[in-house]
Amino acid sequence: MMIRIPRLLLISANFLLIVLAFAAGILAYMLFLNTSPFPKTEVFPIELLIGIAILCPLLLGTGLLGCCGLYRLSPGCLKIFICSLLLLCGVYGLLGHLAMREMDASFATSMADQMWKGATNDTKGTIMREFRCCGWEEGASASDYPTVDPNEAQVLSKLCMASTSCSGPVTEYRIALARSIMVVMFSTLGFVVLIMLLATWMLLALKTKLSEKGKRRDLEGCHGDKTTVTVNGGRR
Numbered sequence: 001m002m003i004r005i006p007r008l009l010l011i012s013a014n015f016l017l018i019v020l021a022f023a024a025g026i027l028a029y030m031l032f033l034n035t036s037p038f039p040k041t042e043v044f045p046i047e048l049l050i051g052i053a054i055l056c057p058l059l060l061g062t063g064l065l066g067c068c069g070l071y072r073l074s075p076g077c078l079k080i081f082i083c084s085l086l087l088l089c090g091v092y093g094l095l096g097h098l099a100m101r102e103m104d105a106s107f108a109t110s111m112a113d114q115m116w117k118g119a120t121n122d123t124k125g126t127i128m129r130e131f132r133c134c135g136w137e138e139g140a141s142a143s144d145y146p147t148v149d150p151n152e153a154q155v156l157s158k159l160c161m162a163s164t165s166c167s168g169p170v171t172e173y174r175i176a177l178a179r180s181i182m183v184v185m186f187s188t189l190g191f192v193v194l195i196m197l198l199a200t201w202m203l204l205a206l207k208t209k210l211s212e213k214g215k216r217r218d219l220e221g222c223h224g225d226k227t228t229v230t231v232n233g234g235r236r
Contacts, residue, residue, distance in 0.1 A: 003073075003202065003205045003206060006198050006199075010198050010202055011067070013195045014063045014066040014067050014070070015063075016191075017059050017060075017063035018060060018063040020055075020188070021055075021059035021060035021063060022060075024052050024053075024056045025053075025056035025060075028049065028052045043112065043115060043173060043174055045174065045177075047098050048099060048178075051094070051095040052095075055088075055091060055092075055095075058087065059088070062084040062085060062088060065077065065080060065084055066081045066195075066199070070202075073206060075203060075206055075207060075210070078199055078202060078203045081199055082196055082200060082203070085196040089189060089192050092185050092188055092189040092192060093189060095181070096185035099178045102174060102175070103175050103178045103182065105171070105175065108174045108178070109167070112171045112174055113167070115170075116136045116166070127166060127170065128166060131166055131170060133165060133166035133168075133170075134164070134166070136167050137165050137167070
């Protein structure tokens with residue numbers, strides 16, 4: 001009973017870790033290939049994107065390691081599992097810090113400006129369509145962003161006649177996106193800390209059980225040594 005409760009809780013928690021790993025992997029894959037169903041992924045902060053991609057193997061490996069330790073009831077595996085959880089805490093804390101930094105208005109403006117300058121004309125056209133804006137500064141025109149597709153050129157021309165620059169909407173979106181990522185990262189960090197506490201509870205309970213078994217074995221051995229058998233007047 002002492003081991004059963006934390007073991008059941010940890011099994012459920014490890015299952016969620018594996019689900020999170022696949023979710024992080026799919027999201028990173030879609031964002032890297034720009035095939036995400038979420039709009040405006042062209043302006044996704046690259047540092048956070050790389051961090052989400054790194055989380056996938058870390059989460060998967062930690063979840064599988066935890067399942068192995070729970071199946072074998074191995075103190076060694078559980079210790080490695082706890083160390084992996086500590087590493088995950090560090091990664092989530094770092095990503096949360098990066099997201100908080102992105103929420104600063106001046107920093108977000110600077111990073112959005114760098115992103116725009118490094119983007120191709122096709123990417124800029126996509127951003128202008130999604131944000132319903134034109135160029136990075138006021139007074140931009142569609143001719144500043146030549147495109148092969150004449151239909152797209154026509155759409156951009158209409159946007160530039162009726163819309164403002166993209167710097168404001170893109171910066172605001174990056175700040176809002178960073179705020180959402182920060183909430184997710186710190187919430188998941190709390191979940192990982194909870195798993196780590198459960199794993200520590202499980203490890204202590206397992207050590208106590210193994211210690212009690214060892215003491216019982218020693219006592220049985222002592223009783224066995226004191227048992228004597230008399231054969232033909234002798235003692236064995």
